[in-house]
Amino acid sequence: xxxxxxxxxxxxxxxxxxxxxxxxxxxxxxxxxxxxxxxxxxxxxxxxxxxxxxxxxxxxxxxxxxxxxxxxxxxxxxxxxxxxxxxxxxxxxxxxxxxxxxxxxxxxxxxxxxxxxxxxxxxxxxxxx
Amino acid sequence: xxxxxxxxxxxxxxxxxxxxxxxxxxxxxxxxxxxxxxxxxxxxxxxxxxxxxxxxxxxxxxxxxxxxxxxxxxxxxxxxxxxxxxxxxxxxxxxxxxxxxxxxxxxxxxxxxxxxxxxxxxxxxxxxxxxxxxxxxxxxxxxxxxxxxxxxxxxxxxxxxxxxxxxxxxxxxxxxxxxxxxxxxxxxxxxxxxxxxxxxxxxxxxxxxxxxxxx
Numbered sequence: 001x002x003x004x005x006x007x008x009x010x011x012x013x014x015x016x017x018x019x020x021x022x023x024x025x026x027x028x029x030x031x032x033x034x035x036x037x038x039x040x041x042x043x044x045x046x047x048x049x050x051x052x053x054x055x056x057x058x059x060x061x062x063x064x065x066x067x068x069x070x071x072x073x074x075x076x077x078x079x080x081x082x083x084x085x086x087x088x089x090x091x092x093x094x095x096x097x098x099x100x101x102x103x104x105x106x107x108x109x110x111x112x113x114x115x116x117x118x119x120x121x122x123x124x125x126x127x128x129x
Numbered sequence: 130x131x132x133x134x135x136x137x138x139x140x141x142x143x144x145x146x147x148x149x150x151x152x153x154x155x156x157x158x159x160x161x162x163x164x165x166x167x168x169x170x171x172x173x174x175x176x177x178x179x180x181x182x183x184x185x186x187x188x189x190x191x192x193x194x195x196x197x198x199x200x201x202x203x204x205x206x207x208x209x210x211x212x213x214x215x216x217x218x219x220x221x222x223x224x225x226x227x228x229x230x231x232x233x234x235x236x237x238x239x240x241x242x243x244x245x246x247x248x249x250x251x252x253x254x255x256x257x258x259x260x261x262x263x264x265x266x267x268x269x270x271x272x273x274x275x276x277x278x279x280x281x282x283x284x285x286x287x288x289x290x291x292x293x294x295x296x297x298x299x300x301x302x303x304x305x306x307x308x309x310x311x312x313x314x315x316x317x318x319x320x321x322x323x324x325x326x327x328x329x330x331x332x333x334x335x336x337x338x339x340x341x342x343x344x
Contacts (some may be wrong), residue, residue, distance in 0.1 A: 011178075015263075017265065021264055022264065023263055034262060036261065036263030036264070036265055037262075038261070038265040039268030040265065040266060040268055041265075064268060066160070066201070066259075071202065071203040073202045073203055073204070073270070075268060075270075124299070
């Protein structure tokens with residue numbers, strides 16, 4: 001899953017699967033990075049921190065399957081849901097599909113940053129603002 | 130293959146007609162191994178037991194084979210394992226004796242025509258391996274198709290020779306016609322492999338027999 005940051009400072013992302021196995025990556029401003037998803041697990045937790053070590057936790061739930069298309073098989077993450085820790089919101093998070101936070105997929109005005117859960121559609125990723 | 134078949138038959142006729150023949154008026158038992166060459170997935174090996182009386186021979190042949198194929202039908206890996214059991218009926222061609230001027234069956238060198246029906250059972254696993262990033266292990270998605278039954282018919286012609294009345298050696302051509310009991314189209318991506326003695330695009334193979342005559 002890709003993570004993109006519009007934040008003006010560097011961010012640290014700690015990621016882990018259900019068993020706590022994971023690593024950390026450094027995300028620079030205006031940078032897009034791929035954060036590994038453990039396809040053998042059903043949940044990933046991302047802790048996004050600024051340089052003061054303050055930040056939020058995002059939980060990504062999913063199921064994994066293999067999908068056939070034109071005699072080829074692709075990995076699919078099904079029923080993806082993202083839950084945000086709303087007690088300490090230092091950043092705003094959006095599905096990467098929504099490059100503009102004020103428009104939904106149908107182009108209608110909507111402030112999706114207020115929702116606790118939002119689906120991730122075709123462009124799976126998180127936009128950090 | 131057709132040229133080899135013609136050469137085999139011609140050689141068989143010339144070879145056998147030049148022999149002094151003795152009829153086989155008793156049961157002869159034979160155990161051995163058959164190697165079938167010509168399949169796309171390599172040679173197969175089977176064990177057989179046969180009993181012969183005069184110009185007739187009954188036998189049963191059985192073997193097993195395992196395959197590992199990469200990038201097949203959109204799958205990264207395919208594991209297949211199967212076995213077959215094949216009862217057979219053979220006719221040993223009589224030849225003309227040079228000295229006695231009579232038609233008889235050669236005991237030690239003969240041409241054999243065989244027809245058989247094979248019953249095969251296969252277990253298959255189709256796998257897709259998705260490479261992971263970071264510390265995580267690859268995600269493997271697999272489809273298992275077990276106990277897939279199929280049948281085949283085999284017709285073969287070959288030359289056989291017995292040495293020292295104990296060692297039986299033969300070679301010839303086999304033609305296989307395979308069909309599935311489940312009527313699944315073989316070219317379908319979901320079609321598991323059917324393991325037969327002759328897997329491959331060609332249905333003609335060269336068989337080599339090596340056996341021991343027990344009596």
